[in-house]
Amino acid sequence: MRYYTLDAMRGVAAIAVVILHIVLQFELRPKPSSFMGVDFFFMLSGFVLATVYEDRLKRDLNAGAFFLLRVVRLYPMYFLGMSLGTVTLIGQDMAQSGHSLNITQSVSAIVAGFLVMPDPLSSGLFPLNPPAWSLFFEALINIAFALVVIRLSTRILFILTLAFGIAYIAGAIAISQMSAGMAWNSIGIGLIRVAFTFGVGVLFARWRPKESIKRPGSGIILCCALFLILMVPQFAFQPTAYNLLATMVFMPVLLWFGIRWQLSGLAAMVAEALGDMSYPLYAMHYPFMRMTSFASKALHVPPLIFGVVFLIGACLGSLAIARFIDPPLRQSLCSKFARLEKFCALRPCL
Numbered sequence: 001m002r003y004y005t006l007d008a009m010r011g012v013a014a015i016a017v018v019i020l021h022i023v024l025q026f027e028l029r030p031k032p033s034s035f036m037g038v039d040f041f042f043m044l045s046g047f048v049l050a051t052v053y054e055d056r057l058k059r060d061l062n063a064g065a066f067f068l069l070r071v072v073r074l075y076p077m078y079f080l081g082m083s084l085g086t087v088t089l090i091g092q093d094m095a096q097s098g099h100s101l102n103i104t105q106s107v108s109a110i111v112a113g114f115l116v117m118p119d120p121l122s123s124g125l126f127p128l129n130p131p132a133w134s135l136f137f138e139a140l141i142n143i144a145f146a147l148v149v150i151r152l153s154t155r156i157l158f159i160l161t162l163a164f165g166i167a168y169i170a171g172a173i174a175i176s177q178m179s180a181g182m183a184w185n186s187i188g189i190g191l192i193r194v195a196f197t198f199g200v201g202v203l204f205a206r207w208r209p210k211e212s213i214k215r216p217g218s219g220i221i222l223c224c225a226l227f228l229i230l231m232v233p234q235f236a237f238q239p240t241a242y243n244l245l246a247t248m249v250f251m252p253v254l255l256w257f258g259i260r261w262q263l264s265g266l267a268a269m270v271a272e273a274l275g276d277m278s279y280p281l282y283a284m285h286y287p288f289m290r291m292t293s294f295a296s297k298a299l300h301v302p303p304l305i306f307g308v309v310f311l312i313g314a315c316l317g318s319l320a321i322a323r324f325i326d327p328p329l330r331q332s333l334c335s336k337f338a339r340l341e342k343f344c345a346l347r348p349c350l
Helices: 004-025 034-059 063-095 103-114 132-147 154-175 184-207 216-231 239-260 265-298 303-335 338-344
Strands: none
Touching: 004 034, 004 216, 004 239, 004 265, 004 303, 034 063, 034 132, 034 184, 034 216, 034 239, 063 103, 063 132, 063 265, 063 303, 132 184, 154 184, 154 239, 184 239, 216 239, 216 265, 265 303
16 A cells, blocks of 8 residues: 655655755755654655564565665665766866865765765765765664564553663754764764664554555645744754654654544545655755755756755656666666565566
């Protein structure tokens, strides 16, 4: 079963993240709280992976095949995003527009990036494409899911998730930083952040109702509510308190009702498109935005006009990539792994 409301919510979260990065690129105000979209992504990841793979991992899918499936699903778009980041870095050198990496750091960032490893020579984990930090953590949590989480009882998983949640609250208050995980100085809190949000998703998969209810109007309201939560200006409230409330309460509630209330008809078609475009958009938008923003600044294009045009173009381009480029890339990879053939025939997960 496809959860169309969750598809739409994933697309909405990806769009909110892109808006935040546009705002940061042009040093605009106010800055939205869209970095919390990553927390929603990990909740979705936990829910979808547990729904699709938990029983199979216990039955007829071994951990090695699962890891290969995840590589097939995630790496093609990751590779394209890292390629764009490399082209942007080279373009900055050629244009002498300046960046913070010397030759050694540049080589390190490129090699580590394509190997899906944090760059040891930079303060950020993935300087060529900063959002890739969450994809690295996705790989780690996927390993933990296949080797450990599926063996935990629901009770133990609930206790561990609660413990991670408490640790996350303490850590976020201590460092006053909710966007933990993208830099070396917050990697520990980032791991706790991911463990908590992913755990929430897995628990919801185990507790999910057997049937969903078609309530298109309610599903649209959920999507709007998520967008508003992510677009709240960071200075509007006590930032840490609001971000914790949103991560610990608002988004889990929206996710639960998103599981329960389903879009249908035309709304479901739009939701499917939003879901399809969300991963290419998230994986590739940042380096492409940096690349095009240099040109827009040189041409004195107003940031608002650039932002609107870029967002529309990035969404449409990501949808085209998701429909026409990503599937054959994944199928080509599947054909190289005989053990994956019967699983690659399934609808791609996340």
